[in-house]
Amino acid sequence: MSAVGIIGRCVLERVALVGCPDYERGRVEEAVARAFELLGGPGAVVGRGESVFLKVNALMPYDPEKMVTTHPEVVRAVVLQLDGIAGSVTIGDSPGGPFTPSFLKRFYDRAGFARVAEETGADLGYDTGVMHLKVPDAGVMKVVPVCGAMVKADRLINLPKFKTHMFMNITGAVKNLFGAVPGMYKLSFHSRFHKDSDFANLLVDAALAADADLHIVDAVVGQDRNGPRAGDIKPMGVIAAGPDAFAVDSAMMAVIGKTPKANKPLAAAMSRGLTAGDLSDVELLGDSVEELAVHGFRMPDKKDIAEYVPEFIMQRFGSMMSLRPRPAEGRCTGCGKCAELCPAGAITVVGRLARVDLKKCLRCYCCHELCEFDAVELDRPLLLRLVRARG
Ligand code: SF4
Ligand code: SF4
Incomplete structure (x- = not known):
């Protein structure tokens, strides 16, 4: 550099x-x-x-x-x-x-x-x-x-x-x-x-x-x-x-x-x-x-809200306004790769479906990034939907 x-x-x-x-x-x-x-x-x-x-x-x-x-x-x-x-x-x-x-x-x-x-x-x-x-x-x-x-x-x-x-x-x-x-x-x-x-x-x-x-x-x-x-x-x-x-x-x-x-x-x-x-x-x-100039470039959903929600609120309630990873039934094969890679140990595989413990989840989205089967959905919690509707 x-x-x-x-x-x-x-x-x-x-x-x-x-x-x-x-x-x-x-x-x-x-x-x-x-x-x-x-x-x-x-x-x-x-x-x-x-x-x-x-x-x-x-x-x-x-x-x-x-x-x-x-x-x-x-x-x-x-x-x-x-x-x-x-x-x-x-x-x-x-x-x-x-x-x-x-x-x-x-x-x-x-x-x-x-x-x-x-x-x-x-x-x-x-x-x-x-x-x-x-x-x-x-x-x-x-x-x-x-x-x-x-x-x-x-x-x-x-x-x-x-x-x-x-x-x-x-x-x-x-x-x-x-x-x-x-x-x-x-x-x-x-x-x-x-x-x-x-x-x-x-x-x-x-x-x-x-x-x-x-x-x-x-x-x-x-x-x-x-x-x-x-x-x-x-x-x-x-x-x-x-x-x-x-x-x-x-x-x-x-x-x-x-x-x-x-x-x-x-x-x-x-x-x-x-x-x-x-x-x-x-x-x-x-x-x-x-x-x-590139027009209409959209940032990640999660980060849009940080532009208009004060930082102290984000720090306190950020996880309630963050997208929640959820392996989707039907697409998740239960391969367990996300559980191996999850840095918080928040994922367990039950049968052929991975499950996320949201209390442990760090919202790093590695599971969403690395699932080869595109099986991890990102759900919007209610608070995020409300904030976005007002933003
Ligand atoms: S990596 Fe994807 S397919 Fe494999 S268990 Fe996790 S969510 Fe399911
Ligand atoms: S978002 Fe990160 S911490 Fe949360 S379940 Fe996925 S890999 Fe684990």
């Missing part, structure tokens, strides 16, 4: 915004090439012969058309840009759950990353070694466990998919780097940092520890409302890139017409003085925010 432009006493982070209407191969290649060019070319990020790790978003083993994972055409276009410069390129992630090669293979195959590797000669990340890194100016975690392969590479390039997130509101450049934390560690962090602000600070710490050299956000088509897995598909038509995760996320919040504080990790970074959030410390390159 390095500052690159200085005007007067103000240090400016550069962010390239480039329109890209869809995932047609030629158009994605052109947009990614233009983003690199605006930032000085791939050689400005990667030295000749260096190893590069491309940290994708491989949240679930889903087809690219579900718009849950970084689109393979974006990954492919980035690999092509590095051709002839990088010594090696590895595509990888650590999704929630066991951090094992067989688990990873399912994700890489389904999301199209294996095909990109085959076509381009890139490697897939199966090294499950873990390193513990000190966080400079830590907020809540002084030492963070990270996937060794990501930080051992000479260069780490972060390739997030831009979506809403039930817990953090938005998953962009900062949130995607939580994927640098190996699978099962993530779950223990959910139970340890269950307050929004603490978890957001943890994400900032993880991003600082991973210290990616470049972030290229796939916001061509993402998700709004109740993402990051089961939201509504939202065409946005944008590739956003830059060396600073906070600046890139700030630019994307402007593009979707939302206040930067609505992105919880960005709000945490703002309160720690790591970014202004309002683009006053950003030099925008390429297409303008106005040209690329």
